Amino acid sequence: MYFSFIGLIVPIFFIVIFGIFIFTAVKGIGQWHSNNQQPVLTVAAKVVSKRTNVSRHNHTNDNNIHSTADTTYYATFEVESGDRMEFHISGKEYGKLAEGDIGKLTFQGTRYQNFERIKTSYEE
Template identity: 30%
Template sequence: MVTPGPPPFGGGGFDFFDFMFRIFPFIFGIVFIIIVASFIMNGARYFKNARTPRSSVYARVISKRMDIRHHSGSHHDNGSGFVNSSGSSRTYYYITLEFDNGERKEYLDVKHLYGLVAEGDEGYAAVQGDWIVGFEREVGQTP
């Protein structure tokens, strides 16, 4: 009777590659679910804001801020010593308003008002959900 020898490439203990091939589908599935959930949540937020009726409120611009988000692509050495990289960035603009009752709220600027208003401006702001869609400076205010 022939007894089998040890398995090739080492002992019969923990096999890292076998473990990775077994766990990869789970990791891939979790990442896929997170990406799909992100798209659904962003779409739901967009439709919620788009369906909200516009309202015009008297307010003062308290602050403005930018949020720059970077998305990088693959980085690799093409053999010449230079690293090729691709990526993009997107800038989101926010305007914080203070209302007559003292409440403050930050709105996403979807109509490119960021450069047209200054901190301290007072006037009528058109808001729609979490978006600021218009601002009419009060007569007598200077730009």
């Protein structure tokens, strides 16, 4: 009885994992295609917030624990209409931006392309 239960659960587990992998891949390809269909827009915007997401991973190898961390960077921009958009940006771009900066935001769909600063947050 126990072995027949395991024999049933293991294939279902792998099918679910494979299904999640396929779903994630199709969703990513769909977003990429959707972004490519959108026009590249440049609009006046203000940097209203920045945030990071740090993911930590522990790896055990020959009785040694090795830890790594990955940081994902985000910036939120507010456009003239009052709408806010959050974009995934590079660490280099994250370091260049300051909350309150005003400039021209260039994006395509959900894809961040550039922010050209016109006025820094320190200028009145």
